[in-house]
Each structure stands twice: as C-alpha cells, then as structure tokens.
Amino acid sequence: MNNGRIENIGTFDTLADVLLKSIKRQDSQEDVKKAEVKEMPTKKHERMLSIVSVASSIGKEFTEVEQNIQEEVEKGQLSFSMYIQYYRTGASICLLVCMLLLFLIAQVFSNGCDLWVAHWTNGETANAANNTKYTVNVSSAKSNEINNIENSYDFIESQKNYIYIYTIFIAGSIILTTARSLLFYQVCMNASKGLHNKMFSNVLKAPMRFFNTNPSGRILNRFSRDIGAVDEILPKATIDAITAFLVMLGILMMVFIVTPWMILPAVILGILFYFFRRVYLSSAQDIKRIEGVNRAPVFSHISATLYGMSTIRSSKAEEMVIHEFDSLQDQHTGSWFMFLACSGALGFYLDCISLAFLILVTFQFLIMETNSGMSGNIGLVVSSSMILIGMLQLGVRQTTEVSSNMTSVERVMQYTKVEKEEELNPEATEKPKNWPSAGKIAFKNTYLRYAPEDPPALKSLNIVIQPGEKIGIVGRTGAGKSTLISSLFRLAPIDGTIAIDDIDTSTVSLEHLRSNISIIPQEPILFSASIRYNLDPFNKVSDDVIWQALNDVELKDTIESLDQKVCEGGSNFSAGQRQLVCLARAIIRNNKILVMDEATANVDPHTDSLIQTTIRENFKDCTVLTIAHRLNTIMDCDKVLVMDSGKAVEFEAPHRLLQLPGGFFTKMVEKTGPAMEAQLRQIAKIAYKLED
Numbered sequence: 001m002n003n004g005r006i007e008n009i010g011t012f013d014t015l016a017d018v019l020l021k022s023i024k025r026q027d028s029q030e031d032v033k034k035a036e037v038k039e040m041p042t043k044k045h046e047r048m049l050s051i052v053s054v055a056s057s058i059g060k061e062f063t064e065v066e067q068n069i070q071e072e073v074e075k076g077q078l079s080f081s082m083y084i085q086y087y088r089t090g091a092s093i094c095l096l097v098c099m100l101l102l103f104l105i106a107q108v109f110s111n112g113c114d115l116w117v118a119h120w121t122n123g124e125t126a127n128a129a130n131n132t133k134y135t136v137n138v139s140s141a142k143s144n145e146i147n148n149i150e151n152s153y154d155f156i157e158s159q160k161n162y163i164y165i166y167t168i169f170i171a172g173s174i175i176l177t178t179a180r181s182l183l184f185y186q187v188c189m190n191a192s193k194g195l196h197n198k199m200f201s202n203v204l205k206a207p208m209r210f211f212n213t214n215p216s217g218r219i220l221n222r223f224s225r226d227i228g229a230v231d232e233i234l235p236k237a238t239i240d241a242i243t244a245f246l247v248m249l250g251i252l253m254m255v256f257i258v259t260p261w262m263i264l265p266a267v268i269l270g271i272l273f274y275f276f277r278r279v280y281l282s283s284a285q286d287i288k289r290i291e292g293v294n295r296a297p298v299f300s301h302i303s304a305t306l307y308g309m310s311t312i313r314s315s316k317a318e319e320m321v322i323h324e325f326d327s328l329q330d331q332h333t334g335s336w337f338m339f340l341a342c343s344g345a346l347g348f349y350l351d352c353i354s355l356a357f358l359i360l361v362t363f364q365f366l367i368m369e370t371n372s373g374m375s376g377n378i379g380l381v382v383s384s385s386m387i388l389i390g391m392l393q394l395g396v397r398q399t400t401e402v403s404s405n406m407t408s409v410e411r412v413m414q415y416t417k418v419e420k421e422e423e424l425n426p427e428a429t430e431k432p433k434n435w436p437s438a439g440k441i442a443f444k445n446t447y448l449r450y451a452p453e454d455p456p457a458l459k460s461l462n463i464v465i466q467p468g469e470k471i472g473i474v475g476r477t478g479a480g481k482s483t484l485i486s487s488l489f490r491l492a493p494i495d496g497t498i499a500i501d502d503i504d505t506s507t508v509s510l511e512h513l514r515s516n517i518s519i520i521p522q523e524p525i526l527f528s529a530s531i532r533y534n535l536d537p538f539n540k541v542s543d544d545v546i547w548q549a550l551n552d553v554e555l556k557d558t559i560e561s562l563d564q565k566v567c568e569g570g571s572n573f574s575a576g577q578r579q580l581v582c583l584a585r586a587i588i589r590n591n592k593i594l595v596m597d598e599a600t601a602n603v604d605p606h607t608d609s610l611i612q613t614t615i616r617e618n619f620k621d622c623t624v625l626t627i628a629h630r631l632n633t634i635m636d637c638d639k640v641l642v643m644d645s646g647k648a649v650e651f652e653a654p655h656r657l658l659q660l661p662g663g664f665f666t667k668m669v670e671k672t673g674p675a676m677e678a679q680l681r682q683i684a685k686i687a688y689k690l691e692d
C-alpha cells in the first residue's frame with residue numbers, strides 16, 4: 001500500500017523482487033558504503049530471521065503484570081493525625097484556631113437567637129399575666145387610664161429592646177456563619193490543592209519500579225476518584241458534620257439549662273449512640289477502602305480495553321472482555337451496596353435513639369411540675385429536641401461520610417510519601433555546563449538491580465565507549481540490552497560507576513543527566529499537542545530549526561504547519577511517522593549521546609533506511625548506542641556489544657568479532673542463513689576497511 005492505494009499485489013517472492021529493485025533504484029545515488037547498508041532491508045524475511053528480540057514488549061508487559069503488587073490497603077480506624085495532617089496542609093495552626101473560634105462564636109449567636117425567643121416569650125407571658133391582675137384590681141377610671149398609657153409605653157419600649165437584641169443575634173449569626181463557611185471552604189481547597197500538588201510531584205519523581213508495580217488504573221484512581229472526594233465531598237460533609245454537632249451541643253445545653261435532670265438519659269443515649277457509631281465506622285471505613293481498591297481494576301480494565309480495542313475485535317474476544325468487565329464491576333458494586341446497607345442500618349438505629357430522647361423530654365413536662373414549665377421554655381425544649389432528631393441523623397451520617405472520605409485523604413497521603421528517585425543519591429545535584437561535550441561513556445564494574453531483592457539484571461559491566469563511536473547492542477531477549485540503557489539514564493539503583501566524559505553520573509542531577517541524553521524508544525511517544533510542542537516542548541529553538549529537522553526526516557511535506565495538532569498518542573500519524581517525529585526531536589535537542597532502543601523494529605524498510613541515513617548524517621560526531629532489531633542496521637557500527645545474561649560478553653568491531661569462530665556474534669550472524677551471513681560479513685568488512 002502507498003498513500004492509501006494498492007501499489008503492488010502478488011506473491012511474497014514477486015513482491016520481494018519488486019521491492020528490492022525499487023529500493024535499489026532509490027539508493028543508487030548514494031555512496032558505496034551507504035548502498036551496501038541500505039540494500040540489506042530489502043529482503044523482507046529478515047524481519048523473521050533477525051535474531052534479537054522482537055518479543056520484548058510482550059515479555060515486558062507480562063513481567064509487569066506479574067510484578068504488580070497488591071494495592072496497599074490500610075486497616076482499622078483512621079488515625080486522628082490524618083485529620084491534623086489534612087488541615088495543616090490547608091492552613092497554619094493560628095488560622096485553624098481562629099476558624100474553630102469562629103465556629104463556636106457563630107453557634108453561640110445561633111443558639112442565642114433561640115434562647116432569646118424563649119426569654120421573650122416568657123417575658124410576654126409574664127407581662128400579660130401582670131396586666132390582667134392590674135386591670136381587675138384598680139377601680140379608678142382616671143388612674144386606670146394613666147397607668148394604661150404608662151404600661152403601654154413600657155411595653156413598647158421592652159418590645160423594642162427584645163427586637164433590637166433579637167436582630168443583633170440574627171445579624172451576627174448570619175455574618176458569622178457565612179464567614180466561617182467561607183474560611184472553612186478556603187482551608188479545605190488549600191488542603192486539597194496542596195495534597196494534589198504534593199502527590200503529583202511525588203509520583204512524577206517516583207522511581208521506575210513504582211510504575212512497574214502499580215498499574216495505571218490504580219494511579220489514575222487516586223488522581224480522579226480520591227482527589228474528587230477530597231475536593232468535592234469531604235469539605236461539604238465536614239462542615240455539615242461540625243455544624244450538626246455544634247447545633248446538637250447547643251440544643252442539649254438548652255435542654256440541660258431548662259431541665260437539668262435530663263443529663264442522665266442524655267448520657268445513656270449518648271453512650272448508645274457512640275457505640276452504634278463506633279460499630280458502624282469500623283465496618284464502613286473498611287468497606288469504603290475495599291470499595292476504593294475494587295474500583296481500580298475497573299479503571300485499569302477499561303483503559304486496557306480501549307488501548308487494545310483493535311486486538312480484541314480482531315480476535316473476537318469481545319465476550320471474554322465483557323465477562324471480565326462484568327465480574328470486576330460486580331465486585332465493585334457489591335462493596336458499594338454493602339456500604340449503602342451499612343448507612344441504612346445506622347440511620348434506623350439513630351432514629352430509635354432520637355425518638356427515645358424526644359419521648360423522655362416531652363413526658364417529663366407532663367409528669368414533673370417545675371419552674372421550667374413556663375410556655376417559652378417548654379416550646380424551646382420540645383422544638384429543639386425535634387430538631388435534634390434530624391441533626392443527630394445528619395451529624396452521624398456526615399461524620400461517617402467524613403471518616404470514609406478521609407480514607408481518600410489517607411490514600412492520597414500514601415502517594416505523597418512515595419520514595420523519590422532523587423533520594424537514591426541526595427548529593428546528586430551537580431549540573432556541569434556543556435556536558436557532555438565529547439560523549440565518552442565508561443562503565444566501571446556496573447551492576448543494576450530493579451529491586452533490592454531481585455538478582456542483578458546487569459552484572460559487572462566494564463566497557464569504555466569512545467566519543468563519537470557508533471555502538472550496536474545485541475543479545476537474546478532478556479539479555480540486558482534495555483537494562484544497559486536504563487542504567488545510563490539511572491532508572492534504577494546502580495552499583496559501580498558510569499562516567500560520561502569522565503564525570504560520574506551519580507554526582508549529576510537526574511534531570512540534567514536525562515535531558516542531556518537523547519533517546520528514540522521502540523514505542524515513540526507523542527503528546528496531544530501541536531507539532532511544535534512535540535518537537536520543542538521548552539520553546540528553545542526557532543521555527544526554522546524545527547522545519548530543518550522535519551526536512552531531515554522527510555516529514556516537511558507531510559506536515560502543513562507547526563501548529564498542526566497531534567491526536568492522543570499520535571494516532572493521526574503512522575508508526576513510522578511517529579518514529580520520525582521522535583528522530584526530529586532528537587536532532588533538535590542536539591545532544592552528544594543518542595540512544596535508540598530498537599527504534600526501527602516497527603517501521604517499514606524505507607523508513608528504517610531513512611532513519612539510519614539521517615542518524616549517520618545528523619549524529620556524525622555523536623555517540624550513538626543502537627539496540628539492534630535487524631543485524632544489518634549495526635553491521636557498519638564501530639563496535640558491537642553482545643550482551644548475555646546481563647553481562648557484556650563481546651565488545652569489538654563487528655568484522656573482528658566475525659573472525660572468532662564459535663563467538664556469540666558469529667553464531668548470531670550464522671543463524672541468519674548463508675546468503676544473509678555473506679552479506680552481513682561483507683558489510684562489516686567494508687565498514688571496517690573504510691574506518692582504517
């Protein structure tokens with residue numbers, strides 16, 4: 001196919017012949033060395049024959065799945081320190097104390113309103129009683145008239161005072177309640193932002209092992225659902241819970257002032273309430289945690305399904321995927337339903353407690369005759385106790401909501417404490433200027449372990465790569481080729497030394513080290529942004545430089561503008577074009593060291609040949625390490641490094657290695673078949689002679 005049209009059709013042999021001729025035609029202009037190199041990819045079956053490591057990505061995914069450790073689930077009651085840490089992230093101690101005082105004062109004003117109304121009612125009742133007595137006893141009409149005027153004057157004055165004071169209570173209550181809510185939400189938002197930023201920066205700096213052992217769904221869950229809960233649900237639930245408890249406290253105080261003996265049943269009911277809440281909380285928190293853990297696989301499954309949609313459809317595995325999804329969804333729904341059932345049960349028990357209290361309060365006014373039997377007091381206590389029922393429900397529901405959503409804070413906190421990569425070597429802060437200027441790489445007794453308990457994946461590596469050398473890295477799958485590259489970027493803890501231009505990389509900051517080595521990975525990574533951003537994310541070069549790089553990789557005609565959008569994962573570009581964009585990115589960065597990790601494994605022979613030529617031209621003076629997928633791509637390298645079981649077993653010019661009968665490299669070349677072997681030997685020989 002070419003540009004969406006069928007260019008040729010026929011058997012494998014016919015097509016191979018046609019392709020061979022066409023590529024030969026393209027390459028005829030180039031010099032002998034390049035022509036020799038380029039002729040090699042024309043034989044398609046090389047893809048099958050060339051040894052090395054086609055199955056690497058599949059193998060890695062498998063290893064990753066195997067390595068995924070169980071998600072850490074906290075158990076038992078949330079510690080109080082979690083609350084302190086959460087609020088301390090949002091505000092200073094001083095501000096928190098002010099907020100607490102504001103809550104209390106607002107509540108005092110709010111209860112003051114009720115008490116004042118009761119006091120007012122009692123006053124009115126007493127006034128009315130006095131007036132009646134007075135009217136009956138006084139006979140003189142005149143004096144009666146005068147007194148009435150005076151009384152009504154006093155009455156209006158006292159009414160005014162009642163209204164003024166009531167207005168003050170109402171206004172104070174409104175202002176203080178609004179202020180405390182605004183302050184509280186601000187503190188919560190600060191805490192939420194702080195936690196998110198801390199988690200984000202920690203996860204970005206987490207070692208590679210963290211990403212290997214935590215599936216993306218699990219990480220996404222913390223950034224979406226947990227942060228969502230902390231952002232939206234927790235502040236509202238907390239303010240509701242605090243308000244409900246303060247209102248309850250206020251009501252109980254009023255009831256105790258009016259009928260002190262009610263303290264006894266209140267204490268008994270309080271103990272019962274505490275007991276129910278405790279039982280509920282311990283199960284609800286665990287259920288909520290289980291629910292959180294059961295949610296992550298649903299996310300992982302969806303993202304994996306979307307990613308592998310074409311594979312699923314082509315292998316007709318829809319039923320299987322749907323079945324898996326249903327069973328994961330069932331598990332999640334089961335735990336969620338359990339949570340709802342727990343809340344329902346708690347609601348029922350709380351209703352019983354509140355009703356018992358209300359019955360006691362109401363009946364005590366009938367049974368007992370005390371001073372408190374004034375109408376205002378009775379009205380205040382009964383109406384407040386009825387509010388108490390609603391408040392108790394709301395308060396407990398919201399406190400449990402707070403506790404269960406605090407598990408999200410707990411889960412976010414876990415990720416804010418992820419060990420950072422930099423901590424591997426806290427002194428690694430050097431940022432040498434213009435480094436590396438030559439591109440010499442020296443491995444001295446280097447070992448790499450992916451995890452302390454794992455055996456070393458790289459063992460006793462002692463090689464020196466001279467500035468500007470082109471090195472091909474070969475070896476069977478699992479031999480340690482990618483690990484060698486990982487060690488260069490210090491993606492895992494290393495024993496021994498790796499020096500670049502005689503500077504130990506462990507003394508250089510990771511950011512500086514990594515930004516000074518270019519890599520073209522097997523799976524090219526493109527961002528969902530403009531072409532310009534993809535090629536020069538830090539806006540360091542002019543548009544001319546970018547266009548020149550695109551020209552070098554023959555993408556100038558394909559790309560209309562530097563503002564052209566790249567879809568998610570670069571889906572509007574072919575695999576080869578994505579690889580070329582990565583190559584253009586590497587050209588723009590202009591680093592002295594370039595690493596290619598099987599960069600040409602998934603591209604067609606023409607793009608492969610274009611990549612090879614571009615690298616030879618643009619990275620002439622750079623040190624280039626190539627993990628080889630096809631042997632022909634590295635036969636003209638300065639040296640070939642053969643890896644086996646994490647060790648460097650051969651490191652020499654390919655022509656010289658091929659002189660070793662029974663050598664690792666010789667065996668690899670022999671396995672490609674006599675015709676290919678002859679060709680490979682020929683390329684190696686020419687390249688060796690040209691070098692001499």
Ligand SMILES: Nc1ncnc2c1ncn2[C@@H]1O[C@H](COP(=O)(O)OP(=O)(O)OP(=O)(O)O)[C@@H](O)[C@H]1O
Nearest residue numbers: 053055056212450457476477478479480481482483
């Ligand atoms: N992230 C990882 N965590 C733990 N062990 C790993 C990890 N990546 C690789 N290994 C192990 O390190 C060893 C070397 O793997 P590496 O990926 O370097 O091989 P490779 O030569 O690049 O293979 P391939 O050609 O298939 O990509 C293997 O035994 C592998 O299991």
